[in-house]
Amino acid sequence: MRIQKTIRNFLLVSILFVSLFVLESVGGVKEDGSFELFAFDNYMAADGYGDTEVRAGLLKELGYDGMSYHGTKGLVEAVDIFEKVGLKLFITYLGLDIDADQKYDPNLKNVIKQLKGTDTMIWLYITSKKYKRGSDEGDAVAVEALRDVADAAHESGLKIVLYAHVGNYSESFSDTLRIVKKVNRRNVGVSFNVCHWLKIDGDVDYKPILKKSLPYLFVVTTNGAESGDTKKMSWDKLIQTLDKGSFDNFALLKYLKGIGYEGPIGLQGYGIKGDPKQNLVNSIRAWNEINERLSETVKSPFDR
Numbered sequence: 001m002r003i004q005k006t007i008r009n010f011l012l013v014s015i016l017f018v019s020l021f022v023l024e025s026v027g028g029v030k031e032d033g034s035f036e037l038f039a040f041d042n043y044m045a046a047d048g049y050g051d052t053e054v055r056a057g058l059l060k061e062l063g064y065d066g067m068s069y070h071g072t073k074g075l076v077e078a079v080d081i082f083e084k085v086g087l088k089l090f091i092t093y094l095g096l097d098i099d100a101d102q103k104y105d106p107n108l109k110n111v112i113k114q115l116k117g118t119d120t121m122i123w124l125y126i127t128s129k130k131y132k133r134g135s136d137e138g139d140a141v142a143v144e145a146l147r148d149v150a151d152a153a154h155e156s157g158l159k160i161v162l163y164a165h166v167g168n169y170s171e172s173f174s175d176t177l178r179i180v181k182k183v184n185r186r187n188v189g190v191s192f193n194v195c196h197w198l199k200i201d202g203d204v205d206y207k208p209i210l211k212k213s214l215p216y217l218f219v220v221t222t223n224g225a226e227s228g229d230t231k232k233m234s235w236d237k238l239i240q241t242l243d244k245g246s247f248d249n250f251a252l253l254k255y256l257k258g259i260g261y262e263g264p265i266g267l268q269g270y271g272i273k274g275d276p277k278q279n280l281v282n283s284i285r286a287w288n289e290i291n292e293r294l295s296e297t298v299k300s301p302f303d304r
Contacts, residue, residue: 028264030065034291035253036264038066038090039283040221043269044276052078058277060085062284068093068123068266072111079118090264091121091161091219096149098141098169099130109152116156121218122149123191125163126170126179133169134178142169143182150185160188161218164196172200173209180216189218194247195238195268198230206252211259220256221266222249224286239270241279243286250290254297 028036044055052074059067066088069075079089096104104124112122124146131138150160162176170176176190190213197206210217224240225247226233242249253265267287272279 029262033295035256036065036088036090037267037284037287038068038088038264039064039267039280040068040269041070043267043272043280043283045269046276049276052081056082056085056087058280060087062277062280063288064280064284065264066090069120070094072105072107075111075120076114079115079120089118089120090266091123093123093125093163096124096126096142096145098126098128098138098145103145104149108149112149112152112156112158115158118158121159121161122153123161123163123219124149125165125168128169131169133171134175138169139179139182142179146179146183146188147185150183150188154185154187158187159218160185162188162190164191164193164200166196166199171196173197173213177209177213177216189216191219191221191266192217193268194220194222194252195225195235195270198225198238198247199233199235200231203227203230203247207255210255210261214259214261217261218263219266220252220261220263221268222252223268224249224283235271236273239268239272241269241272241286242267242283242290244282249286250293253290254294257294 030036039059041055044050044058049055049058055067064087066082067090069078069089069092071092071094075089075092082089094105094108108122126142128138131141146160153160162170162180164170164173164176170179173190173192173196180188180190192206192210192213222242224242224245226237227246227248230238267283269279
């Protein structure tokens with residue numbers, strides 16, 4: 001009996017350990033299986049929407065899970081404001097200038113210390129006028145700077161995410177993947193940004209590179225966009241509310257689920273004209289419709 005009891009207790013502890021591991025590994029997936037959704041702060045760039053409390057209240061009202069941020073000024077306070085209404089400040093967007101002596105915001109490391117215990121990520125885009133994009137020399141400088149930030153972030157349990165942006169040193173998704181692999185830090189990854197992918201790589205199959213990048217893929221951002229010859233399109237065609245455009249966001253999210261992506265989804269809002277609240281309403285409605293379709297695709301015959 002004593003042996004049986006010991007075995008039973010061991011099994012119970014093992015099950016609990018495995019359960020906790022699974023829960024901790026979920027990341028940006030909610031209990032219902034849907035992705036966490038944050039709006040870019042640029043959705044609310046119009047007058048009257050600059051106050052952090054106003055932004056947090058609006059996003060809470062509409063059903064978003066949080067927002068992205070710009071810079072370090074007021075960041076810690078903003079994290080607290082969002083937490084008070086039950087939302088997250090998922091990530092903050094900053095530049096890393098590999099030409100400069102001071103390559104990043106001098107307040108960044110101090111803010112990283114203050115963010116310890118939060119899930120707020122650091123989103124970095126890399127700029128340079130000195131180094132040719134993709135050069136060994138430029139990569140070496142970028143890697144050294146990123147390791148410096150990454151080690152500080154590691155002490156606070158935070159992630160660093162590279163942002164691919166048209167015209168930057170880290171212009172394409174492939175650029176960010178190359179650099180991240182050289183950095184070789186577990187807390188440094190990349191974001192896949194639909195609008196920049198369409199502008200740089202075009203309306204081509206993203207599946208192979210997304211699957212290849214999965215171990216490094218921390219964030220995916222999307223929006224409504226047109227399909228077709230996207231390299232020649234203007235930004236107003238490549239960045240729209242989620243209910244517009246012919247780009248198939250349902251297919252994107254379905255594929256991300258299929259390969260096991262577990263990070264959050266961000267909605268890009270740069271340059272979208274019109275009332276910010278209505279734009280956010282239109283996008284969350286489209287998001288909910290997509291998620292309803294996704295839930296139907298994963299139901300077994302016994303669930304119907």
